[in-house]
Amino acid sequence: MALTGLEIYKQLPKKNCxxxxxxxxLAFAMNLAAGKASLDSCPYVSDAAREALNAAAAPPxxxxxxxxxxxxxxxxxxxxxxxxxxxxYHETAIAIQVSDNLSNEELMAKVAAINELQFDRVGQHYTIxxxxxxxxxxxxxxxxxxxxxxxxxxxxxxxxxxxxxxVLKTAVAGVADRKxxxxxxxxxxxxxxxxxxxxxxxxxxxxxxxxxxLAGLVDKIVALGCKQLVLDPGARETSRAVADFTQIRRLxxxxxxxxxxxPIIALTTAGDPLxxxxxxxxxxxxxxxxxxxRTAAKEHLLPLLSWRQNLYTDPQVPIRVEEKLNEIGAVNExxxxxxxxxxxxTYYSVEGEIESTKIPSYLLSVDTDGLSVLTAYADGKFxxxxxxxxxxxxxxxxxxxxxxxxxxxxxxxxKGKLEDLTGWEVLVGPREASGIxxxxxxxxxx
Amino acid sequence: MAVQILRDRSRATxxxxxxxxxxxxxxxRSHTIVVGGDAALPFHHFEGEISRPxxxxxxxxxxxxxxxxxxxxxNDVINEPGRxxxxxxxxxxxxxxxxxxxxxxxxxxxxxxxQCVATVKEVLQAVGVPLIVVGCDDVEKDHDVLEAVxxxxxxxxLLLGNAEQDNYKSLTAACMVHKHxxxxxxxxxxxxxxxxxxxxxxxxxxxxxxxxxxxxGGLGYGIxxxxxxxxxxxxxxxxxxxxxxxxxxxxxxxxxxxxxxxVAPVSEYPGWGKEVERGILWEAVTAxxxxxxxxxxxxxxxxxxxxxVKENIDQLMASNAY
Ligand code: SF4
Numbered sequence: 124m125a126l127t128g129l130e131i132y133k134q135l136p137k138k139n140c141x142x143x144x145x146x147x148x149l150a151f152a153m154n155l156a157a158g159k160a161s162l163d164s165c166p167y168v169s170d171a172a173r174e175a176l177n178a179a180a181a182p183p184x185x186x187x188x189x190x191x192x193x194x195x196x197x198x199x200x201x202x203x204x205x206x207x208x209x210x211x212y213h214e215t216a217i218a219i220q221v222s223d224n225l226s227n228e229e230l231m232a233k234v235a236a237i238n239e240l241q242f243d244r245v246g247q248h249y250t251i252x253x254x255x256x257x258x259x260x261x262x263x264x265x266x267x268x269x270x271x272x273x274x275x276x277x278x279x280x281x282x283x284x285x286x287x288x289x290v291l292k293t294a295v296a297g298v299a300d301r302k303x304x305x306x307x308x309x310x311x312x313x314x315x316x317x318x319x320x321x322x323x324x325x326x327x328x329x330x331x332x333x334x335x336x337l338a339g340l341v342d343k344i345v346a347l348g349c350k351q352l353v354l355d356p357g358a359r360e361t362s363r364a365v366a367d368f369t370q371i372r373r374l375x376x377x378x379x380x381x382x383x384x385x386p387i388i389a390l391t392t393a394g395d396p397l398x399x400x401x402x403x404x405x406x407x408x409x410x411x412x413x414x415x416x417r418t419a420a421k422e423h424l425l426p427l428l429s430w431r432q433n434l435y436t437d438p439q440v441p442i443r444v445e446e447k448l449n450e451i452g453a454v455n456e457x458x459x460x461x462x463x464x465x466x467x468x469t470y471y472s473v474e475g476e477i478e479s480t481k482i483p484s485y486l487l488s489v490d491t492d493g494l495s496v497l498t499a500y501a502d503g504k505f506x507x508x509x510x511x512x513x514x515x516x517x518x519x520x521x522x523x524x525x526x527x528x529x530x531x532x533x534x535x536x537x538k539g540k541l542e543d544l545t546g547w548e549v550l551v552g553p554r555e556a557s558g559i560x561x562x563x564x565x566x567x568x569x
Numbered sequence: 570m571a572v573q574i575l576r577d578r579s580r581a582t583x584x585x586x587x588x589x590x591x592x593x594x595x596x597x598r599s600h601t602i603v604v605g606g607d608a609a610l611p612f613h614h615f616e617g618e619i620s621r622p623x624x625x626x627x628x629x630x631x632x633x634x635x636x637x638x639x640x641x642x643x644n645d646v647i648n649e650p651g652r653x654x655x656x657x658x659x660x661x662x663x664x665x666x667x668x669x670x671x672x673x674x675x676x677x678x679x680x681x682x683x684q685c686v687a688t689v690k691e692v693l694q695a696v697g698v699p700l701i702v703v704g705c706d707d708v709e710k711d712h713d714v715l716e717a718v719x720x721x722x723x724x725x726x727l728l729l730g731n732a733e734q735d736n737y738k739s740l741t742a743a744c745m746v747h748k749h750x751x752x753x754x755x756x757x758x759x760x761x762x763x764x765x766x767x768x769x770x771x772x773x774x775x776x777x778x779x780x781x782x783x784x785x786g787g788l789g790y791g792i793x794x795x796x797x798x799x800x801x802x803x804x805x806x807x808x809x810x811x812x813x814x815x816x817x818x819x820x821x822x823x824x825x826x827x828x829x830x831x832v833a834p835v836s837e838y839p840g841w842g843k844e845v846e847r848g849i850l851w852e853a854v855t856a857x858x859x860x861x862x863x864x865x866x867x868x869x870x871x872x873x874x875x876x877x878v879k880e881n882i883d884q885l886m887a888s889n890a891y
Contacts, residue, residue, distance in 0.1 A: 479648065557827055
């Protein structure tokens, strides 16, 4: 929450000396509120006022960056408890855990599988963000070797998990330029861990056994000069974790409780991978900015990443595709032509089903402001005139020899008007996309 | 700084709705099930009472047009709704049975009213759990079928659906006369949801006999709209809006298994991984996400998805009081 000019003015020295470049403190305060000036321009502002202003101007949850370059992922910087109040901004980062106990061969096989975790569905591309390497081996040197091997084999970000700061140090030196997350500072090791995070300029996870211990540790670490933090309240049972995450988010946003103004990391514990995905579904829903998983199977990740994508869409903006004549398969002048709206969920369900008919086809997506068929029709955005206009615009008569177009069953009423307007034969398709395959089998010769 | 746990005190609670009736209560169920009653946001045990969400498994009166992976677990019973329901309860632990009379559809099997009623009786006899019964989505046929079902099962305290904004009167009347509960279905619109509850209540069906179906989208296909509407419904209920205070029912199985991602074979979509667990998770993740938004009754299909979601509910029902 940004401060108003007057709130800032109250904190200024009120000397009106003009040294800041504006004639009065009030004018300077207005510029500050508008983001057009920096507090540093005033040589007289007190330390107490500076701290108060900085704290109030800072976002309730800090933005913490894992990694560098194009792979870098921003976490936190959220402002809401409920997505319908505005939106959630930074999608939960997903990491897959590997152990330094694995043989080099096993490790490389696992990393290769993790690198493959990229998905395309409904026109979107989903990826995971990191690999977490955990120190389980008895040999402290194993960790450094595993981290180096993983780093060389992946472009994903890295999370280094070890309790012993000395072991962590051996590994972080070689990969510091990747800005890995160090996991974790605890009550027992936080001084050494904080020193390490500062030395290599890496984000640091803070593990507290419960909220109270966590807040205390964060304060100590911040006092030592580390501010790129990620919070782990230590809960490993789903119900407790959901409650702790909710408290962290609420306190940060509603009470501006600075000790909890950082993104949250969640570690799954369920042994069964399906149960693990459900646990992670809860954590994504309830405010985790980073979830560390063990399963790396595609069939497990796709549903989870789909939920993440859904949750983080902007509730104000209907998702839409471009208005155009789309080609599905190797079309020719005899290919059937379907028409639908540009609401992306409608469009991609229809596209998927047309693909399944195995008949190369055209699909005309009409711009309905991203509304689905029935809503668009009710709103007057999917009418015969509109469809006829788009048919003209894309030059449909030059693309196909036949004069037949298929409209969604839900707007069967448009048939007469559209035939009158275009002279084309209008076929009424099924009401649901799922009926397209049967419809094509019955009505379209392949 | 010391941590001050933040507890939101709610002004009201979600309505409690009782489903089913035992012998003493005029029915034949072995027990009743109470849904709703929550005094806080989902699973916030730390600030109020939380009711346990339940799972109703779907049974149909005809062999449904489901993908093989969904029919496989029921192959031995799929021709007999009674035995199918039994298997859901005995083998898979369904809390309730959700009987969809899809066969009534005049465009489909066009089963007669008497046949539909016979199926309801068969299922009532086969299981002791309370029943949810819905029609085939043909307005006129449903009118006849559901009225007959309501009459035949008078006293059983069924949950009957679906009432919609322009078609709620006859079902509401049937529920009042024969003492059942109603599913009020609105098309992903919180205003219509509220309006429909008002209309039904104006006909004098008590608020404790209404369950909200907000129309969900499945995972990947608009689930987030339902998620936000359900969060707003729960917040409204806790703030004292009586007309949003009913428990929420979600058509999880139907929506999840419509998605291509739930059924497409790995041979066609190698990038998506193996289809069996993908489909199970498509349904289970849909359910889990909606639980966090305030679902009370989940209508589900695949036994494995049911098992995983039950386990998840167990975990979420563990107290997290501070
Ligand atoms: S320099 Fe500081 S004291 Fe002087 S006018 Fe600007 S704000 Fe006021």
